[in-house]
Amino acid sequence: MTVTLTLIAITGFISFIALYVNPKIMDLGMLRPYRTVREGTWYEIITSGFLHAGIGHLLVNMFVLFFFGVVIEQTLGIYHYLALYFSGLAFSAIPSLVRHRENPNYATLGASGAVESILFGYIFLYPTEKIIIILLPIPIPAWIFGIMFLLYSVFESKREGGNVNHEAHIAGAIWGILYLIFFIPNSVDHILTLFGLI
Structure with missing residues (x-):
């Protein structure tokens, strides 16, 4: 079993248990910046990545991780793959920790930040590969998809509507x-070579 499939299995299991068996796991594991800063529960930066708000949230993240994670795992090797995943999870928590540290009602969860790190690692290494979006079933180059995704995330983060943590997506x-x-x-030379700049 690959590391990617192991991450998917562990995340799916913990998310399912927290959603349907023991809700206390959800409350203890989600990232609450107000609590994290004041009580020193820094473990939430990692544990929140193994929890999801619902099955749909879980399936989307794990679907993206499966398709792009396997490639990045093979390309970078297990050590760098895991380092990218977990550092991406931590880095993507920074905007929430800074922006919501004074808000006792704010909480966030999900593997999205780590998954975006994997996805954009793929986009960076394979910018000319085609990606198909379910809502727009037309193959587009990965680098164009990346720009579109970032623009959308920035736009949505400024609207401040809904429950999606777009800032975590951007940071990841x-x-x-x-x-x-x-x-x-x-890695930079690789990109320059792909676009014929060296």
Whole structure:
């Protein structure tokens, strides 16, 4: 079993137990910046990534992780793959911790930040590969999809509507690119070569 499938299995199991068997797990594990800062429950930065608001939320994240995670795992190796995933989870929590540290009613959860790090790691390494969006079943280059996704996330984050943590998506996406630039040798040269710039 690959690391990607292991992450999916563990996340699915914990999310299911928290949703349908023991709701206390949900309350203890979700990221509550007000509580995190005051009580030092920093573990929430990681545990929140193994919890989801519902089956739909879980399925979307795990679907994206499956299709792009397997490729990134094979490309980077297990060590860098896990480092990217968990550092992406932590980095994507920063906007929530900063913005909502004074709001006792705010909470967030889900693997989205880590999954976006994996997705944008893929986009960075394979920018010309085609991605098909379910709502728009036309193959488009990965780099165009990445730009569209970021623009949409920025727009939605400014609207401040709904329960989706778009800031975590943006932070996770940015970290997926930064990780490769900082920690994966020759990743920038790889991109320049793909676009014929060197």
